[in-house]
Amino acid sequence: MDRTPLPITFRYHLVATLMRLMQAGESAAVVGVASVGKSNLVRCLQQADIQAAHLGPDKREILIVLMDSNDLAAMTEWNFLELLLYRLSFHGQSANLPAEVVTRLEEWHEKVTRRPDDALNAQRCLEQALHWLCQVKGLRVVFLLDEFELIYPQLSQRTWANLRALRDKNKYSLSYLLFLRRDLEDMRPVTPEVEAFVELFQTHILGLKPYDLPGTELMLERLSFRQRVEWPVQYTAQVFDLSGGHGGLIRVIFGKALPALKEGRSPDWPTLFYDAEVKDECGKIWSSLTSGERAWLVGLVETGKWETEPDNRVITDKLIRKGLIGVEPAQEPRLISTLFAAFVRQIAAQDRPLFEFDAQQQSCSIEGREIHLPGLPAQLLDFLYQHRGQNCRRLDLLRHLYPEEDHRQLGKIPDFRLDAVVKSLREKIEPDPQNPRYIKTVRGVGFRLDIDE
Incomplete structure (x- = not known):
């Protein structure tokens, strides 16, 4: 993974919005398709100079804690709570909090590990740790919950009700930023047990769109730097049209163009439409969509028009928020990536499974x-x-x-x-x-x- 620091201008408006929500103690859900660049965004939010630029003096009072769902040892409530406490202690140490604070957090984590599978004990220890940090020490805690779609449908409804209760006990001092591929209501039914948790994010559902043209240029420059080649700027617009700014597609296209760049010749762009790796990357995007979103996109490529009924308008808004379709004044909607549009046309031409x-x-x-x-x-x-x-x-x-x-x-x-x-x-x-x-x-x-x- 590329660990080169990201520039302060990286996804500036989205980062600024998220930082303002952190300062206000508000929670948010960031929704984007697979491989669109969520990892870079999460890294950006953790980068010290970017935090300082957006948070100013508040940086000292806000503890940003990353929990990657892939790090869970098992899909249980106890493992989830144990990992939250471990990451709280880890980031407390990384943020150079006083030794007293780090020691207390480590003690709470140790109490949890001494009683494995005791979810109630883990819940109480996390509750005590957050109360002490927020109410006694005056800190604000922000949990960045990455790959949230892996755990939200799997863990019990009680887990999310308890997470909402923790926030209510530390209102405006504890908040959650979710990073996921689908909206919460598309992953599990909104029952009375999880309704209050879902409500935390309803006013702040933010789309993680593909990169714009300058962002695409930045990604190509970073890839070129790692491969020790010079990127010909005249190809940037071509890559942007093919990829639509989608991070995963940019990486695949760059990899396919790299041999030609090293030999000083022009890449063979048309072959990308038949390339297996390109199709695999498009398949990742496709699999991260709901069946309704897929049907909407098939209808778009088949007719060139979009559905205007209220139910379809909800899907339209989600696809616009995810940045998969572009809407220009006086023009029909279109898929922003020509490679992904070709992939969807191939899907539309296939017989549907029984x-x-x-x-x-x-x-x-x-x-x-x-x-x-x-x-x-x-x-x-x-x-x-x-x-x-x-x-x-x-x-x-x-x-x-x-x-x-x-x-x-x-x-x-x-x-x-x-x-x-x-x-x-x-x-x-x-x-x-x-x-x-x-x-x-x-x-x-x-x-x-x-x-x-």
């Missing part, structure tokens, strides 16, 4: 039928779809459906809840629930999803 499932939307498409599923049946199908064609054990399915229960007790006594959920799912998706075509019972094991690919 069976598709979208966990975020809790819906599946079966031979053209769109079926919305309620909570538990959707969670069950999510697991089966991820393991389609495989025999899934009853115990594994119970653990997925009831993550808050003691997994050591599940399976020790007859548990008929799973059978009830299977029955409900079959009634929703099977043409004949009494003779299931998709959800097959595997005697002595559990269940298997059989679908035609």
Whole structure:
């Protein structure tokens, strides 16, 4: 990873907005597609000179703490809280807080590690640490929760209710910045248990768009510096048109152009439209979108126009916020990357699969039928779809459906809840629930999803 310091002008307006929210103790969600540059933005927010430029004297009173969801040892509430406390202690030391503060934070973290899997103890220790930092020491704490989409659908609703409660106990002294690929409501239903947590971010949902032309030029300069080549500035506009400023596509395009640059010849731009790495990068963007957003984009490339109904307007606004489509006065909307537009056209030309499932939307498409599923049946199908064609054990399915229960007790006594959920799912998706075509019972094991690919 490139550790060269970013310039103070990097994504200046977005960074300035986020820094102002930190000063005000407000929370925000930053939503952008895969590989658009979230890592660079997070690094920028942690960079000392950028903090000083935006926060001024307040920098000394604000402790910015990064937690990357990829660092979780296991997807449990205890591991999540333990990691928050560890990162709080780590960043306290990195920020040169007084030794007394760092020592107290380390003691709270040690109390948590002495009682593994005790989520209540971990919650209490984190609560005490934050109260002491915010209310006694007068600091403001900002948690940067990166790759948030990895943990938000997986951890219990109680986890997020508790996180909201911590913020309320330290109002305007504790805030969260989420970095994610989809909006919160697109990742799990907004139930009463998580509604208050989601409300924290509703007034500050910010789009992380691809780089503009100057930003694209900066990324190309940084890539060139690392490879010890000189970037011909006359190619920057071409790369910007091909990539739309998307960070992942910029890196792939640069890598493909590098041999030609070293040999002093012009890159062969048209071959990029058939390149496997380019298609893989476009596939990452595609997979980070909801089924509704994908359908909207297919409609755009097929007709050249966008849908104007209210439901589609919500999707339109999200895609504009993510920077995937551009809207110019007196012009039709367009995909900003010509490479990604070609990828979407290829998707549109393919036959649709007979069976598709979208966990975020809790819906599946079966031979053209769109079926919305309620909570538990959707969670069950999510697991089966991820393991389609495989025999899934009853115990594994119970653990997925009831993550808050003691997994050591599940399976020790007859548990008929799973059978009830299977029955409900079959009634929703099977043409004949009494003779299931998709959800097959595997005697002595559990269940298997059989679908035609």
